[in-house]
Each structure stands twice: as structure tokens, then as C-alpha cells.
Amino acid sequence: MKASSSTYQDTSIWRFFSSVRLAVFLLIILAITSIVGTVIPQGESLQFYLERFGPGFFRIIKVLHLNDTYHSWWYLILLGLFSTNLVICTLRRLPFTLKLSRRDNLSVDSGRLLKMPFKKDWEIKEELDNDSTQSIISAFKKVAGKFHERSDVDGGRLFLAERGKWSYWGVYGLHGSILIIFVGALVGLFLGFKGSVMLPEGETIDHIVNRQTGEHIPLGFSVRCNRFNISFYDNGAPKEYRSDLTVLNDDKEVFHKSIVVNDPMEYKGVTFYQASYRAIPEVTVQVAKSDTLKRSMTISAFQKALWSEEQLSFGLMQYMPSVHGRPAARIRVGDQEGRSGNFWLLKGNEKEFQRGENLYRISLSNAKQRYLTGLQVKKDPGVWIVWLGCTVLIVGFTVVFWVPHRRMWLWIGRRKGKTVVILSGQTNKNKLQFEKDIRKIEEALNSSLGARQ
Amino acid sequence: MTFSSSYLFSLTTFIYMGAAALYLIHWIFRVKKVGFLATVVTVGGIVIQTVGIGLRWIESYQLGYGHAPLSNLYESLVFFSWVTIVVYLIIEWQVKQRVIGAFATPFASLSMAYASFSPNIEDKIQPLIPALKSNWLIAHVVTCFLGYASFAVACGLGIMYLIKNRFSGASEGIMGVIPDCKILDELIHQTIVFGFLWLTLGIITGAIWANDAWGTYWSWDPKETWSLITWFVYATALHARFVRGWAGRRIAYISIIGFASVMFTYFGVNFLLSGLHSYGAQ
Numbered sequence: 088m089k090a091s092s093s094t095y096q097d098t099s100i101w102r103f104f105s106s107v108r109l110a111v112f113l114l115i116i117l118a119i120t121s122i123v124g125t126v127i128p129q130g131e132s133l134q135f136y137l138e139r140f141g142p143g144f145f146r147i148i149k150v151l152h153l154n155d156t157y158h159s160w161w162y163l164i165l166l167g168l169f170s171t172n173l174v175i176c177t178l179r180r181l182p183f184t185l186k187l188s189r190r191d192n193l194s195v196d197s198g199r200l201l202k203m204p205f206k207k208d209w210e211i212k213e214e215l216d217n218d219s220t221q222s223i224i225s226a227f228k229k230v231a232g233k234f235h236e237r238s239d240v241d242g243g244r245l246f247l248a249e250r251g252k253w254s255y256w257g258v259y260g261l262h263g264s265i266l267i268i269f270v271g272a273l274v275g276l277f278l279g280f281k282g283s284v285m286l287p288e289g290e291t292i293d294h295i296v297n298r299q300t301g302e303h304i305p306l307g308f309s310v311r312c313n314r315f316n317i318s319f320y321d322n323g324a325p326k327e328y329r330s331d332l333t334v335l336n337d338d339k340e341v342f343h344k345s346i347v348v349n350d351p352m353e354y355k356g357v358t359f360y361q362a363s364y365r366a367i368p369e370v371t372v373q374v375a376k377s378d379t380l381k382r383s384m385t386i387s388a389f390q391k392a393l394w395s396e397e398q399l400s401f402g403l404m405q406y407m408p409s410v411h412g413r414p415a416a417r418i419r420v421g422d423q424e425g426r427s428g429n430f431w432l433l434k435g436n437e438k439e440f441q442r443g444e445n446l447y448r449i450s451l452s453n454a455k456q457r458y459l460t461g462l463q464v465k466k467d468p469g470v471w472i473v474w475l476g477c478t479v480l481i482v483g484f485t486v487v488f489w490v491p492h493r494r495m496w497l498w499i500g501r502r503k504g505k506t507v508v509i510l511s512g513q514t515n516k517n518k519l520q521f522e523k524d525i526r527k528i529e530e531a532l533n534s535s536l537g538a539r540q
Numbered sequence: 541m542t543f544s545s546s547y548l549f550s551l552t553t554f555i556y557m558g559a560a561a562l563y564l565i566h567w568i569f570r571v572k573k574v575g576f577l578a579t580v581v582t583v584g585g586i587v588i589q590t591v592g593i594g595l596r597w598i599e600s601y602q603l604g605y606g607h608a609p610l611s612n613l614y615e616s617l618v619f620f621s622w623v624t625i626v627v628y629l630i631i632e633w634q635v636k637q638r639v640i641g642a643f644a645t646p647f648a649s650l651s652m653a654y655a656s657f658s659p660n661i662e663d664k665i666q667p668l669i670p671a672l673k674s675n676w677l678i679a680h681v682v683t684c685f686l687g688y689a690s691f692a693v694a695c696g697l698g699i700m701y702l703i704k705n706r707f708s709g710a711s712e713g714i715m716g717v718i719p720d721c722k723i724l725d726e727l728i729h730q731t732i733v734f735g736f737l738w739l740t741l742g743i744i745t746g747a748i749w750a751n752d753a754w755g756t757y758w759s760w761d762p763k764e765t766w767s768l769i770t771w772f773v774y775a776t777a778l779h780a781r782f783v784r785g786w787a788g789r790r791i792a793y794i795s796i797i798g799f800a801s802v803m804f805t806y807f808g809v810n811f812l813l814s815g816l817h818s819y820g821a822q
Contacts, residue, residue, distance in 0.1 A: 114773075129760065324666070351752065481741065520776035
């Protein structure tokens with residue numbers, strides 16, 4: 088008693104998951120719920136949602152993870168249900184498909200042939216000689232193609248030309264491809280990483296920063312940005328961002344590529360994309376204590392330059408590319424005791440400043456923009472699985488909707504002292520083309536048999 | 541310069557508006573000759589528009605930019621109307637029913653009118669920003685718009701279905717010339733299947749491109765998500781045929797809802813939501 092009720096339950100769950108109705112329902116639910124993440128901004132800080140939506144709606148956002156809708160528990164459950172439905176729905180068709188693809192379409196009788204969607208028969212009083220039979224068969228073959236023959240079917244010869252029997256398997260490819268894409272996405276999620284790096288010109292880096300966690304990810308090799316270049320159209324719109332990259336392995340140059348947007352560099356499965364850039368000013372100053380003791384210092388924004396012997400530090404506070412046509416920089420000079428002062432330097436002019444006992448002369452000799460290139464870095468071993476899934480999806484779709492299973496039969500036999508010829512056929516797709524084709528055979532048979540009826 | 545692409549596109553706008561009017565007259569007054577004229581005018585329009593698109597391509601080379609005319613909202617609207625007309629003409633030629641023209645050509649003429657007359661749409665040829673400089677641009681735009689245009693026609697057919705279904709008793713008059721519900725249902729299905737293939741290819745080419753440009757084939761950007769929503773809607777339509785009670789009227793409704801989703805993917809995302817596809821709004 089118990090056993091049977093559990094079996095019943097199993098089948099009812101099985102039935103629930105295998106229904107197309109559930110598929111339609113899930114597709115509609117997915118379509119509607121997917122809207123949420125396009126209306127509510129995604130991936131912002133929780134503070135942002137509290138301020139923007141108020142405490143009431145904020146609670147809903149937090150519980151339902153609407154700040155990251157497409158990775159939320161309920162969306163993943165929906166995708167899980169969708170996959171389960173896909174698998175079970177497809178499996179349930181399997182016995183049916185097996186039956187269809189194993190069916191021997193030559194084991195039909197002449198009566199069944201006359202019940203096909205397309206049928207035509209001819210009756211002739213006399214017996215057909217060999218030549219006429221051959222001409223009928225070749226007329227059939229000319230349009231229908233390769234055929235199989237079985238003799239002694241209802242006392243006659245049966246010919247079957249069958250095409251696209253395999254097309255019933257297309258739906259498995261089509262549905263399976265969605266799962267392949269999911270697998271590819273998971274492989275990328277667990278075995279890959281995504282990060283970014285801001286790399287100044289001339290500098291080398293051996294790790295990147297994880298986009299989500301902020302963790303450092305070692306690359307296993309180093310990358311140097313030799314040069315960053317930006318060019319513009321006449322109207323001022325950006326034309327090209329280009330970074331000249333070199334890969335180093337134990338300080339040995341092993342790979343080189345100049346990357347632009349849409350043309351990344353790949354090395355050992357890690358891909359570097361041109362994503363952004365920043366320009367920072369860099370000035371060179373000449374500092375002299377006396378005619379013999381002088382130094383040339385290069386100062387970048389956000390970085391200190393040191394003259395350690397004199398215990399002086401230099402910083403760049405402000406930069407203007409053109410003051411009266413000349414670059415100007417506001418330089419901050421600090422000493423050991425933490426005292427500091429700052430002043431403007433105009434290129435070509437010399438200034439004096441005092442630190443302790445000493446008097447220094449300083450001048451601005453060079454100023455330029457220094458670039459940092461912003462690179463997106465990722466490793467995704469699953470991407471090829473995704474592309475495989477996409478290919479299978481397109482091929483499967485094409486097979487499901489455009490490859491027909493066509494069957495054309497020709498039966499030549501004798502019945503009630505007469506020769507009977509039956510032409511019949513069936514297709515599951517593109518009936519128009521099929522009818523055109525089979526009518527061609529009909530016309531050929533009409534001209535060779537019609538006169539003798 | 542009178543013989544420029546923009547001149548030809550203005551001309552196309554009026555020709556398509558005329559063609560839509562002729563198809564409507566043909567349907568309402570059932571004059572055979574007007575139907576034939578409508579087809580002739582439409583074919584004339586597509587020839588002029590094709591020359592216009594080719595010319596605009598050449599003009600962009602003359603300006604030193606050199607890219608296919610598929611790079612901003614204006615050019616996409618022109619292309620949308622072009623594909624819609626092509627898809628419609630194929631159906632007219634296959635089915636030999638000019639009444640469909642009254643429901644399909646208005647999409648093309650509205651698209652051209654919007655491109656030509658809206659003051660917010662920049663119709664100048666602009667240089668390509670670095671993100672758009674890719675061989676995938678043409679493949680992505682062409683596949684997407686083949687999908688969009690098919691769905692526009694499917695929507696027109698869906699409206700026809702609902703009108704015909706509503707007045708199913710009338711076998712004469714203007715209802716009589718609308719093809720049978722059964723034929724319309726099959727046509728809607730075929731058109732959606734065709735559009736679905738192209739939409740899928742559009743999403744895939746977009747993913748490949750995004751992977752080349754940004755390193756992620758899918759980032760749940762609003763444009764991507766809305767294209768997926770559209771994909772879900774039409775996937776529903778394709779499966780609904782196998783559910784009892786869903787074929788026919790409900791699929792006709794889905795063809796209209798689906799096209800609304802297409803429209804939101806096309807315009808709504810650009811104007812109302814922010815994301816990676818912002819260049820489509822200029």
C-alpha cells in the first residue's frame with residue numbers, strides 16, 4: 088500500500104517536472120523577474136539602497152538580494168528549476184524518440200500507404216514489363232534520392248526513401264546546449280578570476296586586484312606597460328587607447344603585445360583588456376646647493392621624490408600645463424624635521440628657498456603627462472564551453488525547426504488482376520517544399536502510367 | 541549636395557509612408573490594383589533606401605571614418621526599417637497576401653519617420669569610439685535587427701490574428717480578406733522561429749564581442765538582460781504551441797508582448813536605464 092503510494096508520488100513529481108506547461112510557466116516567471124535587476128541599480132553599497140529607497144523597501148531589497156538580483160538565492164532557484172525541468176522534459180521524450188528513430192518504415196502495408204497525408208495511386212490492366220518498372224523506380228529515385236527496397240510486401244515491391252530521421256535528436260542538442268552554457272559559466276566562476284590593475288607607464292606588476300573581494304591575485308609572471316597612448320579624432324572624440332605591454336618571466340622578456348579596446352592580450356590563459364586610463368603630471372626639477380652639488384629630480388603626482396643626502400623631500404601639489412604659455416608646478420619641499428613649504432615654479436624661471444642653514448636654487452626643467460593604463464584582467468577556462476554551448480544551441484535550433492523527417496514510399500504490386508502503383512509520403516516540417524517535390528514524381532508517373540490506365 | 545544619403549533617406553521616409561497608406565487602402569477598399577501599386581512603391585522604396593545605406597557607407601569613408609552605417613540610433617532606425625521591409629516582402633512573395641502589408645509596413649515607416657523628424661536624433665556620420673571598433677559590430681547589429689524586424693512583422697500578424705478572431709463570423713468585407721486564423725497562426729509561428737534564431741545569434745555575437753572588449757561575455761547589463769527577457773518571451777511562444785489551449789489567440793498576444801519587450805530593449809534601455817550600451821542613445 089505504502090509502496091504504491093510513494094511510486095505514485097514519484098511519478099507525480101516526475102510528471103510535474105516533465106510538463107511543457109511548467110516550462111512555459113518558468114519562462115514567463117523568468118521574463119518577469121529578470122526585469123527587477125534592470126530597474127534597481129545593481130551592485131551598489133547597502134547605504135545607497137537605504138538612502139534611495141527608504142527603510143521599508145530596503146528591507147525587501149536586503150532579504151531578496153535585489154542589489155545582486157541575478158545571483159540571488161531565489162533567481163538561482165528559478166534557474167535550477169528551469170534546468171531540472173529542461174532535463175526531465177527532455178528525458179521523458181527519450182523513449183518516444185528512440186521508438187521513432189528505430190522504427191522500420193519499410194514495415195507498412197499498402198493500405199497504410201493510402202492513409203498517408205500525401206497519396207496517389209494508379210491502376211493498370213496489363214502487367215508492367217521490366218523496363219517500365221525500372222523507369223518508374225528511376226523517376227522516384229531522381230526526386231526522392233537514395234532508397235531502400237523490400238520485396239514481397241502485400242505481394243508487391245515496396246521502396247522507401249527516407250531523409251532526416253536523425254533530426255529528432257536535434258531537440259536534445261538544443262536543450263542540452265543550455266546546460267552546456269550553464270556548465271561553462273560555473274567553470275568560469277570556480278576556476279577563473281576577474282580583476283583589474285592601474286599600471287603606470289614603465290612599471291611592472293606581478294599581481295592584480297580581485298574586482299569583488301579586493302584580494303591580490305598573483306599572476307605567476309609579470310607584466311610591464313612600456314607605453315600608453317591615446318589619440319583623438321578632429322572633433323575631440325577619443326579614437327584609440329593603446330597600451331604597449333611586455334610579459335616578463337624571471338625578468339626575461341617572453342611576450343609582447345600592443346593592445347587596444349577589442350583586441351586584448353592573452354598569456355597563459357590570462358587575458359588583459361584595455362579598459363581605462365588616467366593621466367598624471369610629472370615634472371623634472373633641477374635643485375642646486377652650490378655650483379657643484381646639484382641634483383635632477385623627477386616628481387610625479389601622489390609620489391614623493393627624495394634627495395636623501397640633503398634630507399629633502401619633494402612633492403607635486405598642483406600642476407598647470409600652461410601659464411602664460413609655460414607649464415607651472417606647485418612644489419612642496421619638506422625636510423627631516425617635518426617642516427615644509429610650497430611655492431609655484433614657472434618653467435624657465437629660477438627660485439631660491441632656504442632650509443636650515445642652506446640656500447638652494449630650484450628650476451623647472453621639464454613637465455609632461457604620465458599615463459596609467461587601466462587593465463581588466465581575467466582568466467576564464469569556461470569560456471570555450473560557453474561558446475561550444477552556443478554553437479550547439481544554433482545547430483540544434485536549426486535542426487529542430489528546419490530539418491524535416493521526410494518519407495516517400497513507392498509500392499508496385501498486383502491486386503485483383505491489376506497492376507497497382509502507389510506513391511505516398513509524409514513529412515513533419517516544410518510541407519510546401521515536400522509537396523512540390525512529391526508532385527514532381529507524381530507528374531513523372533502520370534506521364535508513364537496515366538496513358539495506360 | 542542633393543544626392544546624399546540623407547536626401548535618399550528623407551525620400552524613403554515618404555515612400556514608406558505612402559506604401560503603408562496604399563496597403564491600408566488596398567485592405568479597406570479591396571482594390572486589387574492599389575495592392576499591386578503598394579508593392580511597387582515598397583520595392584521602389586527599398587531600392588532607394590539600399591542605395592542610401594550604401595552611399596552613407598561611402599560617405600563615412602570620404603570623411604575619413606570608414607565604418608558601416610550601423611553605429612548609432614539614427615543608423616539603426618534606418619536599418620531596422622530596411623530589414624522590416626525585406627522580411628515583409630519575403631513573406632508577401634511567399635504567401636501572396638498583400639493585406640499583411642497594412643500591418644507590417646507601418647513599422648518601417650514609423651521607424652524612418654522617427655529617425656528623420658525627431659530633433660533628438662543625431663543624423664550626422666560620427667566617428668567610431670574605441671569600444672565600437674570591432675569586426676563584431678556588423679555581425680551583432682545585423683543579427684539583432686533581423687530578429688527585431690521579424691518580431692515587428694510577427695506583431696503585425698498577431699494584431700491581424702486578434703482582429704480576425706474577434707470578428708470570426710465575418711467572412712466578407714474587410715475581415716474577409718484577412719487570411720484565415722489557422723494560416724495566421726502558422727505564419728506567426730514561422731516568423732517567430734525565424735526571429736528567434738536571429739535574436740539568439742544577436743545575443744551570442746554580443747556576448748563574443750563583450751568578451752573581446754571587456755573580458756566578460758555576460759555582465760547582466762540592462763541591455764543584455766532585456767535581450768534575455770525578450771528571448772524568454774519568444775521561447776514561451778515557441779513552447780506554448782505544445783500546451784493545450786495556448787496555440788492561437790494566446791500566442792498572438794505573446795507576439796505583441798514580445799514586440800513590446802523588443803521595443804524596450806531597443807529604446808527603453810537607452811533612454812530610461814543606464815548601462816554599457818549608452819552610445820545607442822545618441
